[in-house]
Each structure stands twice: as structure tokens, then as C-alpha cells.
Amino acid sequence: MTSKMRLSRAEYKEIVRWTEQLRPTRQCMKMLKDRFPNHSQSTLLSIFSLEYQKRTKRTISRHHAPDAIESYYQRYLSEAKAHPAAPVLLELANEAESPQTVDRWICLLQLMARIILDRFLQGPEGEMPSKTVLSSMLKEPSLIPDQILANNVYQCTINDCCYGPLVDCIKHAIGQEHEVLLCDKLKERNLSFLDENQLRAMGYDKTPDIILEVPIAVEGHIVHWIESKASFGDDHSHRTYLNEQFWSYWNRFGPGLVIYWYGFIGELDCQRDRGILLKDCFPTDIVTLCHAAQQERLPHEPE
Template sequence: MILSKAQYDEIVKFITVLSCSRQSLEKLKLRFPSQSQCTLLSIFSQEYQKWMKRTHANHHTPEAMETYYQRYHSRVMENSSAPVLLELANEVDLSPALMARIVLERFLQDQESVSVSKVVINSMLRDTSLIPDRTLANQVFQCTLNDCCYGPLVDCIKHSIGHEHEVLLREKLLEHQLAFLEEDQLRDKGYDKTPDFILEVPVAVEGHIIHWIESKASFGDESSHRAYLQEQFWSYWNRFGHGLVIYWYGFIEELDCHRDRGILLKDCFPSDIVTLQHTSRGPVLPVAH
């Protein structure tokens, strides 16, 4: 779904007053019923991550981390069955998964038999049965389940969705009988930065020649698109020529401003692909699918 900058800003303005919860997502859907739910979820997740990055330093000072741990410890002693960590995260406007990480790390610092490292913490967040304290394990698990923007569960979902859309794009290319090389094949050839697919024979989309296609299972907002341009898309353009980026969950309409320079944006697989096909009778002819 392609949104104007004004439509996008209206959605973002509403998101700023919401907390990171599934209840907030329901409010967002009710407020913008005509918008795709996948688009709204993607925008919500992106905006919440931006907020967490802006406030990260406030929550990760030694004083703040110790305060959170002591508040957790005190409350859980009063009622271990209550969702203490989840409530604490909501009180201080912090992602539940990030709060769980902070408290878990502080807990492990008191455990002389357990080394405190990112590897250990990540493994415990993925599998809470590894946490030596059963109460804390349950609290961390609740945070993981109730966080719709951060944590190992969200990471797995995002990875699966990304892979699903790459598979969908591959099926579309095969359906249109387009010859292509995939990312793994290109890496085997020694390329370091590669798009998802390179077309062995270029095609035309809306009058623009396309040599490569990149799949993004997200919404294309200003900050993410700017980062992708700098870190990926212009590198692809420099190596392989003009290309197409598919933001499956939509993008801000005004960002599609580099067509003349060779980067085209779409929110779905194009329906008007024109290919060059050899026929047994002679010359190369354009074929519209």
C-alpha cells in the first residue's frame, strides 16, 4: 500500500500516544480501518524501534538498571505470580523484551556460577528454561510473548516473513519465465553486496530497464529507505545497473523519486513487465506479460 507523506504522518502522530502492546495495535487498526493491517503493523514497529533507540541511553545507565532490578525484586517478593516485569516495562515506557534483558543481565551478575555475556543472555531469552531462577524465567517469558516489536520471538517472525516474501518473489520470476541469479549464487561468484535477484536478461517496468530486484518485507519510511539507499541500493546500482525495490507492505509515495537515476519502487510484483524474447522466426521482440 502506497501512502502519501500526509497519510503516513497522520498514522505516526497517532502511534506516538500508544504503548508497545497488542491492545495498541487494535486501536491503530480501528483508527485506520482502510489501511492494510500489515502496513500498520510495520509502521508501528518501525516507529516504536525509533523511540527505543532515542531513549536507550536513559534506560541503560547503571543507576536506571539497578533501580529496575530492585523494583522487580521487591515486587516479585510481594506477588511472584503477577506480571511484574511486564508492568514495570509499561510504567517506564520500555519494550518488555528490553526490560527483561536488563533485569536478566543484572540477575546474572549476582550468580557467580554463570558467565554474563551476550551469548549467554541471548540463549536464555530464546529459551527461558535455561534461566536458573524459575520465577524470573516465567517473568521473562511473559515479556517475550507480549512484546510485538522486540525479542527473540519477534526476530523469528520477521526472519520468516522476510524469507516468505523472497520465496514469493522467486515464484513470480519463475511464473514469468525470467532467468535470474539468486543472492547465494552471487556470493559464490565473489560478490559481497548483492540484491536478492539479478536478472540474467533485463526487463522493462513502466518504461524503466531493470537489472536486479530487491525484496523488503517492511514499509518503506524515510529513515529506513535512506539507510537502504546508502548501504545497499546505490551499491547495487553501481555494480549491476538499474533496479527495482519491492516494499511489500508499502512505502511513502514521495520516496519514489529516483526513477530517472535508476531505482524504482513498487509495493507488489509488477504486472506490466516487458521482456526481450528470441523467436525462431527472427529478431528479438518485446513481450508484455
């Protein structure tokens, strides 16, 4: 059975509704795949991760209230003192969820780790730690001077399947893997291009992943540049990319192609006439200038 990558908005919304019933655990992906067998696991995971992040951002403010922070911190100190080997932060994060709300499945692991570490690092006069120090300790818990807290932060990092430095590292690696895949596909077609590193070396500050030295045509549309996205293209992310990246590429380099390797909402592919084409894989029907010129030189068949 072929997995679907390009979803209608109705199909996407059905998947989103289903994710609201699931906790963010690795087991939930099997449940999603069983419920939506026609969609690839990578597409379902990308949608789930995007929805998780949206809901976490919507709930984050109430957990950052000063009284809430102090309550969490005192609970942590008490529990960690009584049970030094227990996964105290994991338990606090699970308790911090609100079963009565639509966000009941949010698991606040990285958020709880950040809140407690931030409070731990505060100076005697309430001075806040620098973001650099906080981030470095979240990425490398062994830098935390308190061993029990270091262990608890580490447990949060390895148990959170959608947020945090470990997930960021995995996403970065997957993104690079797909950029390499794109370059390999272009080389297979003998297409001349410049990648992002070459463009930055030439002085460009904001560039797509690929600029074609000789434009191509895909499904009748001219393409000067290609952007690789190892994620699902939903309304929010695509709108953000359009405003922050794609239109600036269009202004500078002309029309281009965006590949959402894990699929996208089909209705978003509505800017073709304005110069932005969406695909969920490397295009197979590429027409090059050389190919077009050869076609023009072919003798007409006799009538």
C-alpha cells in the first residue's frame, strides 16, 4: 500500500483531532499508524510533533507564573531530598498536566527541566542566569553542579520525544540528510547548482538550500531555486516559511520549488502562478534548457 504524503486539509484536521487524545509517548505513533494506515509514519510523526509544539506554547505562560515556579521548585527540593534516586522531574511534569483542558496530553518534560534549572541557578538576590548558561546546561546536564538535578534534567531530555536538545539534534541531522539527498538527486540528473555553503561563501546571507545555475522547468513552471524541508507543511509552518524565507528567495532569485519531504496540505500549493511550487518528493518530470532545445531541433514528422 502506497503511503499518502499530500493530504487534503480535511484529512489533516482528522489526524490533528486524533492526536489530541494521545499522550506524547513513542507508543502513540503505533496507535496513529494503526488509525491512519494510508499515511507514512514520518508524515504522522511530523504532524504530531508540530501539534505538540503548538499546544506546549499555548500552555507555557501559566507554568511560568512566579507562584507556579516557586511551587514547582519547592516540590522538587522536597521530593529530591526524600528520594534522591527517583525521577522527580518526570513525576512533576506529569502532575503539571491538566486533564480537564484540551491540552491534557501535553507532557511538560523539557519545560519542567528548564523551569527548575532556571530557578536553581538564580542568585541570592534573584539574579537570573544567562540564557547561554541555561541552554548549555540543558544540552549538557553534566555541567549542572548538583548531581541529583543533573540526573533529573537528563531523564527529561531522553524521555521527551518531541522537544528539547536531543530532539533538536535529531531534527538537524534529518534535515541535513535530506539536503544531501537533494544534492545527490540533482547530481544524478547532471544539473549544475550551488548549495547553501557555497552561496554563503560567496557573501549571500539568506539563501535557499539550492540555486540552480541553469533553471529547469517542473510541471510547466520555471524553477531557479529549491528549498528542502524535512517536515510536514501545515498552515502555520508554511505561512511562516513564506513570510520569512520563500518570498525573499523569490524576490532575489526568481520562482522556485519547495520540497516538503514528509508531505503537506494540498490546498497550500496555490502559489504556482506566483512562482512557488510545492512537492513532496524530488520531481521526476524535469525539463532542462538543453532538453527543450533538443526538442525544438527535432524534425517534424511528415503529415
